[in-house]
Amino acid sequence: MIAHDIMQTRFHSLSPRDTIAEAVKCFQSASASEKKKIFGLMVTDHNDHLVGMLSMYDILLFIQPKHIQIWGEMEDLDPSVLYDERLEQVKSILVGDIMTAEVVTITPDTHLMVIADTMIKKHIRRLPVVDDQEVVGIVYVSDVFHHLLDKFIV
Amino acid sequence: MPRVKKRHVLSGIKVKEAMRRQVIKLPQSAPIDYCINRMIKYKINSVLLTDEKQRPGGIVSKTDIMSAFYAGFPTHTPVENILVGPLLYCYPDDELESSLDIMHHNGVHRLYVLDAAASDVAGVIAYPDIVGLLYRYCRACDKGLLKTRRRQVDDDYRRLKVKDVMTAAVTASHENDTLVNVIEGLTEHRCGAVLITNAGNKAVGVVSKSDLIVAYKHGLAVGVRARTVMSAPVKSCPEEAELSDAIQQMLLRDVQRIFVHATDPAKIVGVLSLSDAARFRSGSCRACTSSRLMQL
Numbered sequence: 001m002i003a004h005d006i007m008q009t010r011f012h013s014l015s016p017r018d019t020i021a022e023a024v025k026c027f028q029s030a031s032a033s034e035k036k037k038i039f040g041l042m043v044t045d046h047n048d049h050l051v052g053m054l055s056m057y058d059i060l061l062f063i064q065p066k067h068i069q070i071w072g073e074m075e076d077l078d079p080s081v082l083y084d085e086r087l088e089q090v091k092s093i094l095v096g097d098i099m100t101a102e103v104v105t106i107t108p109d110t111h112l113m114v115i116a117d118t119m120i121k122k123h124i125r126r127l128p129v130v131d132d133q134e135v136v137g138i139v140y141v142s143d144v145f146h147h148l149l150d151k152f153i154v
Numbered sequence: 155m156p157r158v159k160k161r162h163v164l165s166g167i168k169v170k171e172a173m174r175r176q177v178i179k180l181p182q183s184a185p186i187d188y189c190i191n192r193m194i195k196y197k198i199n200s201v202l203l204t205d206e207k208q209r210p211g212g213i214v215s216k217t218d219i220m221s222a223f224y225a226g227f228p229t230h231t232p233v234e235n236i237l238v239g240p241l242l243y244c245y246p247d248d249e250l251e252s253s254l255d256i257m258h259h260n261g262v263h264r265l266y267v268l269d270a271a272a273s274d275v276a277g278v279i280a281y282p283d284i285v286g287l288l289y290r291y292c293r294a295c296d297k298g299l300l301k302t303r304r305r306q307v308d309d310d311y312r313r314l315k316v317k318d319v320m321t322a323a324v325t326a327s328h329e330n331d332t333l334v335n336v337i338e339g340l341t342e343h344r345c346g347a348v349l350i351t352n353a354g355n356k357a358v359g360v361v362s363k364s365d366l367i368v369a370y371k372h373g374l375a376v377g378v379r380a381r382t383v384m385s386a387p388v389k390s391c392p393e394e395a396e397l398s399d400a401i402q403q404m405l406l407r408d409v410q411r412i413f414v415h416a417t418d419p420a421k422i423v424g425v426l427s428l429s430d431a432a433r434f435r436s437g438s439c440r441a442c443t444s445s446r447l448m449q450l
Binding site: 058061062065066067082085086089092093094096097098099101 | 188190191194195197282286365368371372383385405406407408
């Protein structure tokens with residue numbers, strides 16, 4: 001079995017020029033239309049070439065104050081006030097400014113075992129499937145899990 | 155334990171207790187564009203550059219990127235063209251105070267920490283990390299501001315005010331000045347941000363090095379007006395505020411400086427940077443000098 005057989009061909013993507021607010025909105029609409037939680041989105045340029053990935057984790061990391069470990073000890077701070085101000089502050093930041101550009105990709109003929117191996121060793125939960133620079137699909141760890149382990153169910 | 159007459163709160167603390175272990179590295183061949191991405195994402199002021207054999211070769215700071223913007227380098231230029239070396243470093247078991255002296259002496263804001271075998275970079279120590287550490291000690295202190303407030307009693311220790319530590323000279327640019335003027339002002343005064351004023355001489359915004367590198371990455375030209383990239387409104391605190399409150403505001407907002415106003419919030423009289431606060435080497439009150447904290 002290869003990537004082509006298990007990849008999802010319906011996927012959502014962001015543009016590097018999108019704002020963080022637009023990215024958050026896209027995470028919500030993608031999760032709603034796919035009826036499952038989407039934790040990471042591909043970032044593609046105007047030629048539909050993959051230029052990066054952005055995960056929920058990236059956005060959270062960015063919104064958090066850098067010295068957050070100090071605030072963990074404080075009980076007298078109201079986080080909602082803090083976050084309101086932070087959101088105002090990051091308005092000028094775009095998806096391209098915080099996305100990960102070093103993306104591990106696979107091709108449609110990558111074998112399922114190789115995909116599983118890549119995901120485990122590199123701690124990746126989703127792999128874009130790229131065919132001659134063009135994004136053709138995405139394989140989630142859940143797809144790999146269900147395809148590989150279905151036979152365990154008796 | 156020998157009696158030491160004068161000690162301050164940082165005495166006896168090792169670099170490894172204050173350093174940040176996450177070191178953001180890039181190969182020297184990476185484009186400036188991606189280097190800016192790493193700086194924004196991880197909120198760091200410099201990126202460690204490694205050569206083909208993964209050895210640390212030098213660093214690139216926001217200042218270097220700002221200079222590349224000024225010089226008109228395209229953002230796809232490899233960072234090795236603006237690399238600064240050799241690396242200034244210290245070791246995990248060094249005294250924090252001696253590292254602060256090295257930083258002060260060399261006019262830099264951070265040192266990389268090499269592991270004991272000197273083979274790899276184990277961490278990085280920068281002024282904001284030290285201020286963060288001081289702040290934690292202060293909160294844990296019996297004489298700390300929070301605890302005093304709870305007890306509703308005054309103590310005899312005179313607390314440092316913002317006006318004691320701030321720099322009274324503020325570099326300012328007009329909102330219609332170009333980024334060229336702003337960068338020249340920043341370079342001349344070796345500061346991290348300039349205040350932007352309008353025709354009525356009122357402070358309307360701030361342009362920091364971070365704003366400039368974001369503008370560079372977004373493809374803006376150095377000829378654009380300061381008001382197009384400035385962050386507004388100006389974040390400021392009263393000059394009579396306690397130093398520890400100002401430090402808290404800076405750490406919370408991820409800014410490295412806060413402007414200081416007199417009674418009238420529209421009148422900016424100075425600027426307080428995290429580096430100033432760290433150089434002062436005391437948390438927020440004179441109580442620290444009695445070394446009480448070291449016994450915690």
